[in-house]
Amino acid sequence: MxxxxxxxxxxxxxxxxxxxxxxxxxxxxxxxxxxxxxxxxxxxxxxxxxxxxxxxxxxxxxxxxxxxxxxxxxxxxxxxxxxxxxxxxxxxxxxxxxxxxxxxxxxxxxxxxxxxxxxxxxxxxxxxxxxxxxxxxxxxxxxxxxxxxxxxxxxxxxxxxxxxxxxxxxxxxxxxxxxxxxxxxxxxxxxxxxxxxxxxxxxxxxxxxxxxxxxxxxxxxxxxxxxxxxxxxxxxxxxxxxxxxxxxxxxxxxxxxxxxxxxxxxAVRFDEQEGAETLIISYGITARSAIEAVERARENGYKVSHLIINLLWPVPEDEIKKATRNIKRIIFPEMNNGQYVLEIERIVDKSKVEIVRINQMDTTLINPQKILNEILKSK
Known part of the structure; x- marks a missing residue:
């Protein structure tokens, strides 16, 4: 049906x-x-x-x-x-x-x-x-x-x-x-x-x-x-x-x-691309914009992986650590002032990984282009 x-x-x-x-x-x-x-x-x-x-x-x-x-x-x-x-x-x-x-x-x-x-x-x-x-x-x-x-x-x-x-x-x-x-x-x-x-x-x-x-x-x-x-x-x-x-x-x-x-x-959905050094982490409605941004980036020759977190609490630390291996740059879009990204910053070694926040609080959805623009800076 x-x-x-x-x-x-x-x-x-x-x-x-x-x-x-x-x-x-x-x-x-x-x-x-x-x-x-x-x-x-x-x-x-x-x-x-x-x-x-x-x-x-x-x-x-x-x-x-x-x-x-x-x-x-x-x-x-x-x-x-x-x-x-x-x-x-x-x-x-x-x-x-x-x-x-x-x-x-x-x-x-x-x-x-x-x-x-x-x-x-x-x-x-x-x-x-x-x-x-x-x-x-x-x-x-x-x-x-x-x-x-x-x-x-x-x-x-x-x-x-x-x-x-x-x-x-x-x-x-x-x-x-x-x-x-x-x-x-x-x-x-x-x-x-x-x-x-x-x-x-x-x-x-x-x-x-x-x-x-x-x-x-x-x-x-x-x-x-x-x-x-x-x-x-x-x-x-x-x-x-x-x-x-x-x-x-x-x-x-x-x-x-x-x-x-x-x-x-x-707990998570991990769309991994071999050789990617950039990782998008998202959850909820924002993940849908991130999915499109990743697809468009790959069409343009950029290597990028995507981790969607479905289990917010307790934090799926093992999956996050696995997804961030060999990653040099994490992009995290959230429709708030930076909340769940605090868990990522707690888990990963910030001396080895750059964490880029995309925080939008103007009541509109985060546009895939906004995420894509950050991905394009990775190359």
Whole structure:
């Protein structure tokens, strides 16, 4: 089947196919079509979609639904993520499976509500107190909006953590032709429950520091406690420093690059050209301009490789290091003031590699010619 759809519609379709049964959100450009789509489609599969009174209530509803056993999703843009912040921390502390769609727009604050941007990249990682890890994946195409939404639900279930699907205005609201016969539908991974007759069930028990506790829902056979505070394996508040240290290390260690890549095989897309000393690194909507720029450069005899990063957090350091071997010049276009490039500068040896930033914040997409102009300086 062939459809003419946009990224927001693909996300709705992916969520339904992933088994999402609860959605709550508040209208905000450019994520509102996801709210409307879920309100239309979820009741058809026995689910519930709610327009809450604000963003704080929206994510709170989703946390409650998830802890009651439902796959849950919310969607917003940058200002909504600001309001989500405290409850994102709660979801991390309570080890709550949750998918959060961030359809980015130009910020800060209200910014340019109907224009594109990529300014939330660091915020979604570091926007809660404590700095504990989340997972964030970034589609480049409408097809990936669908496929990555399913992967986002899978990752949330596997790791019991909020997972961000990071889109942006142009990707989410521009229609394109999709041939569904060529679009991957990942295997659906559901929540793992302990047997109902498990004696002395401990909702936050882990044997190894990086284990993920088995989930049991509120309203089931087991006693469940849920708190924003540091707690023991039963959910009781902790005051013992040694036990608090162990719990905090668990929240940090249960998410790492290798474990996430095991369940998300699209951490990067590396288009390598033999002999290239120039590398373009991109993600999200900007990657589409970079793809065209690379094609045009090669047509003109320039050797250039291209790395698209789909797994933003945790950072796919191994793939980045591999892609930057024998590279003398990295060109990194972003529609912000230089955010994810900080991770590249942290990983590579800047004494051996020149890193060229292309930062554009005028609400327009980065033109392929702008990237091509930088490539042409490499020869």
């Amino acid at each position: 062939i459809e003419f759809i946009d990224g927001n519609e693909a996300i709705v379709k992916g969520a339904i196919d992933a088994g999402c049964k609860f959605f709550a959100g508040y209208p905000i450009t450019p994520a509102t079509p996801i709210l409307l789509g879920m309100m239309q489609e979820l009741p058809k599969v026995g689910g519930f979609a709610i327009q809450a009174e604000d963003e704080i209530a929206s994510i709170g509803f989703c946390i409650g639904a998830s802890m009651a056993g439902k796959k849950a999703m919310t969607a917003t843009s940058g200002p909504g993520i600001s309001l989500y912040s405290e409850n994102i921390g709660l979801a991390i502390m309570g080890e709550t499976p949750l998918v959060i769609v961030d359809v980015q727009r130009q910020g800060p604050a209200t910014g340019s509500a109907t224009k594109d941007g990529q300014g939330d990249i660091q915020f979604i990682r570091w926007g809660t107190s404590g700095g504990y890890p989340i997972i964030a994946i970034s589609p480049t195409t409408v097809e990936e909006c669908y496929t990555f939404t399913i992967y986002a639900f899978n990752l949330a279930e596997i790791f019991r953590v909020p997972v961000f699907l990071v889109s942006s205005k142009e990707l989410s609201m521009t229609r394109t032709r999709v041939d569904w016969s060529k679009v991957e539908k990942p295997e659906i991974i559901d929540r793992k429950y302990p047997p109902e007759d498990t004696p002395d069930y401990k909702p936050y028990y882990f044997e190894n520091i990086d284990d993920v506790p088995l989930f049991s829902p509120f309203g089931g056979k087991h006693i469940i406690r849920y708190t924003t505070s540091t707690h023991d394996e039963y959910g009781n508040l902790l005051t013992v420093p040694e036990k608090i240290q162990k719990m905090m290390e668990h929240l940090d260690k249960k998410i790492n690059e290798e474990k996430v890549k095991k369940y998300f095989p699209y």
